Amino acid sequence: MSTIIWVAFGVFFGWVLWKSGIAMLRSFTQLPPEPAPSGELRKVKRNYRCDVCGVELRMTTAPDEDPPPPRHCLEDMTEVAPLYD
Numbered sequence: 797m798s799t800i801i802w803v804a805f806g807v808f809f810g811w812v813l814w815k816s817g818i819a820m821l822r823s824f825t826q827l828p829p830e831p832a833p834s835g836e837l838r839k840v841k842r843n844y845r846c847d848v849c850g851v852e853l854r855m856t857t858a859p860d861e862d863p864p865p866p867r868h869c870l871e872d873m874t875e876v877a878p879l880y881d
Contacts, residue, residue: 835859836859837857837858837859838857838858838859838860838861839856839857840855840856840857840858840861840863841854841855841856841878842854842855842858842863842875843855843875843876843877843878844865844866844873844874844875844876845873845874845876846868846869846871846873847871847873847874848868848869848871849868849869851868852876853866853873
């Protein structure tokens, strides 16, 4: 009786591996989504710091993928890398 259980478990495990492998291969064939139309906001994750006063901000949406830096204290802010992300 235990042999039948082991064989059934092996067949089930093989079926799960087969299905996950096929799903992974199919995911490689999908095309990336088209870019958003111009003027529509996109998700970005950029951190900026003002060199004059030290204020920091995070930009989460922008009209394009590479937005210009915001201005603070009449100067362009510098982009900084996030510490823990």
